[in-house]
Amino acid sequence: MQIGIDSFAAAENSDSFNGKKNAQSIEKLINRIVKADQVGLDVFGVGEHHRREFLDSAPHLILSAASAKTKNIILTSAVTVLSAADPVRVFQNYATLDLISNGRAEIIAGRGSFTEAFELFGYDLNDYDQLFEEKLELLIKIQNNDTVNWMGKYRPDINNQTIFPRPVQNPLPIWIGVGGTPQSFIRAGKLGLPLMIAVIGGETHRFKPLVDMYRESGRRAGHSSKKLKVGLHSLGYVAENSKKAVEDYFPGYAKTFTRIGKERGWPPVTLERFKAQNGPLGALMIGSTEEIAEKILRHSEALGGISRFTFQMDNAELSHKQLLKSIELIGEKIRPIIN
Amino acid sequence: MQIGIDSFAAAENSDSFNGKKNAQSIEKLINRIVKADQVGLDVFGVGEHHRREFLDSAPHLILSAASAKTKNIILTSAVTVLSAADPVRVFQNYATLDLISNGRAEIIAGRGSFTEAFELFGYDLNDYDQLFEEKLELLIKIQNNDTVNWMGKYRPDINNQTIFPRPVQNPLPIWIGVGGTPQSFIRAGKLGLPLMIAVIGGETHRFKPLVDMYRESGRRAGHSSKKLKVGLHSLGYVAENSKKAVEDYFPGYAKTFTRIGKERGWPPVTLERFKAQNGPLGALMIGSTEEIAEKILRHSEALGGISRFTFQMDNAELSHKQLLKSIELIGEKIRPIIN
Numbered sequence: 001m002q003i004g005i006d007s008f009a010a011a012e013n014s015d016s017f018n019g020k021k022n023a024q025s026i027e028k029l030i031n032r033i034v035k036a037d038q039v040g041l042d043v044f045g046v047g048e049h050h051r052r053e054f055l056d057s058a059p060h061l062i063l064s065a066a067s068a069k070t071k072n073i074i075l076t077s078a079v080t081v082l083s084a085a086d087p088v089r090v091f092q093n094y095a096t097l098d099l100i101s102n103g104r105a106e107i108i109a110g111r112g113s114f115t116e117a118f119e120l121f122g123y124d125l126n127d128y129d130q131l132f133e134e135k136l137e138l139l140i141k142i143q144n145n146d147t148v149n150w151m152g153k154y155r156p157d158i159n160n161q162t163i164f165p166r167p168v169q170n171p172l173p174i175w176i177g178v179g180g181t182p183q184s185f186i187r188a189g190k191l192g193l194p195l196m197i198a199v200i201g202g203e204t205h206r207f208k209p210l211v212d213m214y215r216e217s218g219r220r221a222g223h224s225s226k227k228l229k230v231g232l233h234s235l236g237y238v239a240e241n242s243k244k245a246v247e248d249y250f251p252g253y254a255k256t257f258t259r260i261g262k263e264r265g266w267p268p269v270t271l272e273r274f275k276a277q278n279g280p281l282g283a284l285m286i287g288s289t290e291e292i293a294e295k296i297l298r299h300s301e302a303l304g305g306i307s308r309f310t311f312q313m314d315n316a317e318l319s320h321k322q323l324l325k326s327i328e329l330i331g332e333k334i335r336p337i338i339n
Numbered sequence: 340m341q342i343g344i345d346s347f348a349a350a351e352n353s354d355s356f357n358g359k360k361n362a363q364s365i366e367k368l369i370n371r372i373v374k375a376d377q378v379g380l381d382v383f384g385v386g387e388h389h390r391r392e393f394l395d396s397a398p399h400l401i402l403s404a405a406s407a408k409t410k411n412i413i414l415t416s417a418v419t420v421l422s423a424a425d426p427v428r429v430f431q432n433y434a435t436l437d438l439i440s441n442g443r444a445e446i447i448a449g450r451g452s453f454t455e456a457f458e459l460f461g462y463d464l465n466d467y468d469q470l471f472e473e474k475l476e477l478l479i480k481i482q483n484n485d486t487v488n489w490m491g492k493y494r495p496d497i498n499n500q501t502i503f504p505r506p507v508q509n510p511l512p513i514w515i516g517v518g519g520t521p522q523s524f525i526r527a528g529k530l531g532l533p534l535m536i537a538v539i540g541g542e543t544h545r546f547k548p549l550v551d552m553y554r555e556s557g558r559r560a561g562h563s564s565k566k567l568k569v570g571l572h573s574l575g576y577v578a579e580n581s582k583k584a585v586e587d588y589f590p591g592y593a594k595t596f597t598r599i600g601k602e603r604g605w606p607p608v609t610l611e612r613f614k615a616q617n618g619p620l621g622a623l624m625i626g627s628t629e630e631i632a633e634k635i636l637r638h639s640e641a642l643g644g645i646s647r648f649t650f651q652m653d654n655a656e657l658s659h660k661q662l663l664k665s666i667e668l669i670g671e672k673i674r675p676i677i678n
Binding site: 011016017019026030049052054055057060062064066068086088092096099103119120123156157158159161162163164166167168 | 355356358359361362365366369390396399403404406425431432434437439441442458461462485494496497500501502504
């Protein structure tokens, strides 16, 4: 199983317009990607947002800088908000990253969890799913064909044109990033694309029926089980022991998720609710290395076997030092237990 | 005067679809950027094309990887084909590069020399100039304002939105890249933006009246002469002596410009015509270090003083070793003569 880290490039300072401080946050993030590579982690993902609190509106640039300082780690978008992007530019960015990193680039395409990209790029939220479907179709066409002919509703036609550059990996890997929408699981299966599931609350085993729908839809479309890979992205953080992990993680988590909750109608975070989510079946992965390694294996089993697990760590206001230590523990302790 | 190099990230192998070989070309290009930084050059630019022979459809990614391996050199687009791009994405890419490089990013925006981006991104070549004008207006608005309100014809409106992230440099530098169109010089002057002039043939001093129009239009619009900087981009290559420089450079130049000439209606390249262009007043900068240093100073004087000179070197099929040596000579010999 591949083990990795996902980041949203959190702006660490309260003044989101302080370029100097934001430059430092980005520098530390790149150092964490370097650390993840050094301790043998398989993959590092950077998300895409267009919001005050995150510095990842152009994650491909962060990944590219990191590629120059790393050797083996896969560099992925987690996720590319494809609905509001041009698939041609997305492909060009990641094909170039693939050349720069000598074959370590990946796209995880998603519809987007936050919705701010729609207004910024002039799309209608009512077209949320159709936009994704059409743009994904084009992206896959570019992935699989040097020369493309394409007509659609949301993007000008392409008449017999080649999209340059072509990547090292042929094809350039494209995963689908999903939340909990059944239709998204079925679509990914039909297309035979690997699937990253973001589970940030509730109990992870509840996703089993959706995963079954993915595999079944994939089988029906004639895709081999080897192609139908499932990955899991969860909020996670590990420390030397369980108590320290929770003490480090909870205050920032409570702050962040209470704030986001106001936008989304979630109840305020309490320690009690946190502990329920962080229990044996819960989606939160905060604890000691042994505990979390076991939990990854338990989740994997519950979902019928997963190919990748990634920890989303940096939206709980943890310090750079804490994040580095957690990455080290994941690479040196958890990964060997899992594999 | 700033001295630098521009590259179009030429694909060195005849099979443009060979990812492995293209990855090697990109690696060598990044090594040349590192070399330019080491020998004290001021700026490195990467162009934007969407063509078989160049690997720079996403130059921001190449610059980002280079930023991780360099310390002082300014990293610039040369040029961003703004007419066919979304100014919001362009700004996000270069603001992120600015954070990653700690304040070394720049945009040179242009209408584009080749036209393939128009068809690929669904724009009409008849709108060539209007597209640029409108998109430049938006880009400058984002450069100068955290929160943007904007309405236009070629891009969805922006209603009271902030474009993230904000860069380290405030404002993020934007230059205008121009060929020989008088209107472009006047526009850049009016806007008070620094101007990069690409002179790839003929005699450089002939651009003096256009530069005068730029400065005059800038003065009339109330911009200080300090803001009205002029840079020059020319085809150039230096070697230990004049004879070697021409012998190295001419065969690849002849091949490339005869091929491009077929598309553009230029006459085939001959050694005689090459030598005329490479004479004391000509735009080509191929020769010994002393010769080219003098020529830069002569061109600067002819244009009323320039702030930047960049060598476009890598479309004449020179070897990586030759290019590295030329960069070294420019940094170690030419720059000290000029400054």
